[in-house]
Amino acid sequence: MAQINGQAGVNLSQELANYLDANQGNLTSEQITQIINQYLSGGDKLGATGGSISNGIYKRFGEFDQVNGKIEVVTTGLWSGDTGSMSAFYTSSTQAAASLNYYVNAYDKDPATNTSAAVQYAIAYGHKYTSGSISLTNSDSSTLATKATYAQYKSIILDQDDEKFTFYSSSADGLHDSDDIYVINVSRARYKEKMDAGNWSIILSGSTGTHTLIDDSGKKFSDTVGKAGRIFNVGSGSLNLGTENLATVNSLTSSNGQGLGLFYPDQGLVILNPAAIHNLIGTSVDSGSNSGAALYAGDSREGQNHFLLHNAIKGGGDFQARRTENVSTSHYFVRATNREFNFSNNPTYVTGSDNSFAESTFEKDPKTFITTVGLLSDSNEVIAVAKTSQPIPKSYDKEVLIKVKLDF
Numbered sequence: 001m002a003q004i005n006g007q008a009g010v011n012l013s014q015e016l017a018n019y020l021d022a023n024q025g026n027l028t029s030e031q032i033t034q035i036i037n038q039y040l041s042g043g044d045k046l047g048a049t050g051g052s053i054s055n056g057i058y059k060r061f062g063e064f065d066q067v068n069g070k071i072e073v074v075t076t077g078l079w080s081g082d083t084g085s086m087s088a089f090y091t092s093s094t095q096a097a098a099s100l101n102y103y104v105n106a107y108d109k110d111p112a113t114n115t116s117a118a119v120q121y122a123i124a125y126g127h128k129y130t131s132g133s134i135s136l137t138n139s140d141s142s143t144l145a146t147k148a149t150y151a152q153y154k155s156i157i158l159d160q161d162d163e164k165f166t167f168y169s170s171s172a173d174g175l176h177d178s179d180d181i182y183v184i185n186v187s188r189a190r191y192k193e194k195m196d197a198g199n200w201s202i203i204l205s206g207s208t209g210t211h212t213l214i215d216d217s218g219k220k221f222s223d224t225v226g227k228a229g230r231i232f233n234v235g236s237g238s239l240n241l242g243t244e245n246l247a248t249v250n251s252l253t254s255s256n257g258q259g260l261g262l263f264y265p266d267q268g269l270v271i272l273n274p275a276a277i278h279n280l281i282g283t284s285v286d287s288g289s290n291s292g293a294a295l296y297a298g299d300s301r302e303g304q305n306h307f308l309l310h311n312a313i314k315g316g317g318d319f320q321a322r323r324t325e326n327v328s329t330s331h332y333f334v335r336a337t338n339r340e341f342n343f344s345n346n347p348t349y350v351t352g353s354d355n356s357f358a359e360s361t362f363e364k365d366p367k368t369f370i371t372t373v374g375l376l377s378d379s380n381e382v383i384a385v386a387k388t389s390q391p392i393p394k395s396y397d398k399e400v401l402i403k404v405k406l407d408f
Contacts, residue, residue: 003355004039012039046339057345058376067331074407075199078190078321080108080118086321089314090117101145103185104306106313119187123313125274125305126150127180128164146180146305153183153271157228157264167273168233168252168259176258178273182309186268186321195265196322197232198247201239202270203316206281210316211236213272215263218247229266233259236280239320254279272309281312328408334373336400342366367395373402 004012015035020027033046040046077084090107103124109117126149158165169176184202186195197217204211215232217223224231237249253259254276261272313319343349343366351358357366369391375384386404394400 008039012036057341058380059340061332065333065335067333070329070331072327072329072407073324074327075196075322075324078186078195078200078323079120080116080190084320084322086120086319087317089310089319091310092117102149103183104310106310118189120190121184121186123306123310124149124153124183124185125180125309126153126183129179131180149183150181153181153269156267157226157269157271159227165262165271165273167262167276170253170257176273178258178275180274182261182272182274182277182306184270184272184309186270188268191268191323193325194229194323195263195268196324197230197263197265199239200263200321201318202313202320203318204277204281204312205315205317206312208280208282211280212238212316213260213270214239214247214249215265216249216252217263218249228264228269230264232263232265234261234263234270234272236260241320274305277309277312330406330408332375332404332406334400334402334404336370336394336402338396338399341370341394341400342368342396344368365395367393370394370400370402373404375404375406 012035015038016032019031019035023031037046076082079086086108088108090110091104092107092111094111095105103122105119105122107117108120111117125146127146128150130144130147154162154165164177164179165181167176167178168174197215200214202213204213213234214237216235217232233252235249235252237247237251239247256276256279258273258276258279260276260280261270263270349358349362350356357363371388371391373386373388374382375386376382384404384406386402388402392400392402
C-alpha cells in the first residue's frame with residue numbers, strides 16, 4: 001500500500017489530470033500504470049496484465065481464467081440428508097384415508113413426533129381386474145383403487161400396445177404377463193434426475209427369512225430402453241459393498257419361475273411381481289393395523305395390499321440407494337502474481353494518524369493472508385464467495401493460484 005506524498009503527490013495528480021484531459025474517451029490502463037509507476041519504486045510498482053491494472057482489491061478475469069459449461073456426473077445418497085441407507089420406516093396417521101386405498105407414503109422419521117420427517121417413497125398395489133380392492137358388493141363407494149393404479153402405471157411405463165406388465169420368466173418363452181404389480185415409487189425430491197443403477201438394494205423380511213433385491217445392471221452388455229427410459233430386471237443377490245467384488249445376482253426369479261420385478265432408474269420406480277415376491281418371502285408377514293391386507297391378488301381378502309410390502313421392507317430394515325445427476329460446472333482460476341494482493345484494506349493493517357504500517361517490516365516486505373475469494377459482477381455485486389481451508393500467505397516472493405468451482 002504505497003503512499004505518494006508531498007510534491008511527488010502533487011506532480012502525479014497534475015500529470016494524471018493532464019493525461020485525462022488530453023485523452024478523453026481513449027484511455028489505456030497501460031499508460032495510466034506507466035505514469036503512476038514513475039512515482040513508485042521496487043515492489044510498489046503496479047503491474048498491468050491483459051489491459052487492466054492488476055493491483056488493488058479487484059482483478060478482472062482474463063480470457064483463459066474461466067472454463068464454463070462443463071458437465072460432471074455427481075452421485076450422492078438418495079435419502080434425506082444425502083444419506084445412502086434408510087433403516088427406519090414410518091407411515092403417517094394423517095395421510096388422507098381416501099389416498100390410503102391407492103398408496104402408502106413411507107417416511108424416514110416418525111411424522112407424528114419429528115417435524116423434519118419427509119416422504120421418501122410411496123408403495124402402491126395395482127391389479128388389472130380390480131382384485132385387491134374393496135368390491136362394489138361390499139361398498140357402493142368403492143373406487144376400485146387397484147385397477148386405477150394398474151392403469152396409471154401402465155400408461156406411464158408401457159407402450160401403447162402393451163396390455164400387461166411383463167416380467168422375466170424361466171419358462172420356454174422367457175416371459176410372464178402379470179395381472180398385478182407392486183410399485184415402489186421414490187419421491188422426485190429424493191431421486192431428482194435419476195436413481196443410480198447398480199447402487200440400490202432392498203431387504204425384504206417374511207416367513208422364509210430375509211431376501212435382498214438388487215438390479216441386474218452390472219450383468220448386461222447394453223441397456224434395454226423403453227418408453228420410460230432404461231429398464232433392468234430385479235433379482236435376488238448382494239451389492240457386496242465393502243469388498244472388491246462386483247454385485248452378485250443370484251436369481252432373477254422366485255422358485256415359481258416368475259421374474260421378481262423391473263427397475264426404471266430414470267423414473268425412480270421399482271415394479272415388483274406380487275406372485276413372485278409372495279413365493280420368495282412367504283405370506284406370514286405382519287399386516288400390522290391393516291387387517292384386510294393380502295400379500296398378493298390370489299388371497300381372497302380385500303384391502304390395502306401395499307401395507308404388507310411396506311411391512312416386509314420395514315422388517316428387512318435396510319433400503320440402500322443412490323442417485324446421479326449431471327451437474328453443470330464453471331471453473332474460475334484466481335491468479336495472484338507476486339506483485340498483487342500484498343496489501344490489505346483491513347483497518348488493523350495500519351495504525352496512527354499517518355496510517356503507517358502496523359508492522360514495521362511491512363515497509364519493505366508487505367504480507368497478507370488470503371482467506372476468502374469473492375466473485376463479483378461488473379457492477380460489483382457479489383455473486384459467490386469461496387473460503388480457503390486455511391489462510392494462504394501472500395508476499396512479493398509468493399504467487400497463488402486458487403481454483404473456484406461453481407455447480408449449477
